[in-house]
Amino acid sequence: MKSLNRLTIILLLLMSFSSSKYDNNTNEIARLNVTDAGDNIYNTITIANQIWLFENLKTSTYCERKSIVEYSFGLDWYNGNTLIAYYQSTITGDFNNIFDKELPLDYYGNYYNHTTIKSGKLAPKALWTPTQVGFDEMENDLTG
Numbered sequence: 001m002k003s004l005n006r007l008t009i010i011l012l013l014l015m016s017f018s019s020s021k022y023d024n025n026t027n028e029i030a031r032l033n034v035t036d037a038g039d040n041i042y043n044t045i046t047i048a049n050q051i052w053l054f055e056n057l058k059t060s061t062y063c064e065r066k067s068i069v070e071y072s073f074g075l076d077w078y079n080g081n082t083l084i085a086y087y088q089s090t091i092t093g094d095f096n097n098i099f100d101k102e103l104p105l106d107y108y109g110n111y112y113n114h115t116t117i118k119s120g121k122l123a124p125k126a127l128w129t130p131t132q133v134g135f136d137e138m139e140n141d142l143t144g
Contacts, residue, residue, distance in 0.1 A: 036124040037061040040106070048141035050134065053127075056109025060087055062121035068112075077113045085116040 034042040036059040043054040060068055071077065071086035088111045092103040116122060123129045130138075 034124050034127065037063050037065045042124070047138050050138060050141075052130075052138070056090075057112075057122070058106035058109045059122070059124075060110065062119065063123065063125060064121055066121075068116055071111075071113070083113075083115040085119060086113045087111065087116060 034044055034053060036042070036057070038059040038061040040058050042057075044051050045054040046052075060070065062068060068085055068087045071088040075084075075086070077086060089105045090108040090111060092105060092107045094103060112122065117129060120129070128134075
């Protein structure tokens with residue numbers, strides 16, 4: 001059951017990023033205006049002593065402003081012995097007819113393959129890609 005809870009948290013915060021902007025002197029957490037290399041602006045949420053993106057990452061550019069290859073169905077996330085970094089836009093179909101107009105392609109953020117995430121160049125400046133330790137800390141803070 002704990003694995004299912006952890007998976008749920010991970011899925012809900014898919015490609016969120018965390019920061020260690022905790023001020024031990026004042027016990028306050030700094031709010032960040034987070035912008036990625038593609039000039040997308042993100043809202044943040046504070047959970048205990050971590051700051052997380054409140055929405056999914058939607059960049060198509062590494063933090064050094066190098067483009068990430070867009071995945072298409074003719075390609076394979078794993079290409080032989082060489083791992084290629086890819087991103088893919090999520091489906092933005094409005095299946096319940098909630099919205100009057102078409103949703104933008106980046107509405108739900110992007111998917112990134114393992115190679116893209118492991119590059120260490122995906123997180124906006126001042127943030128880091130969370131590890132299992134970061135997720136465990138957040139889970140412990142949420143469940144007590």
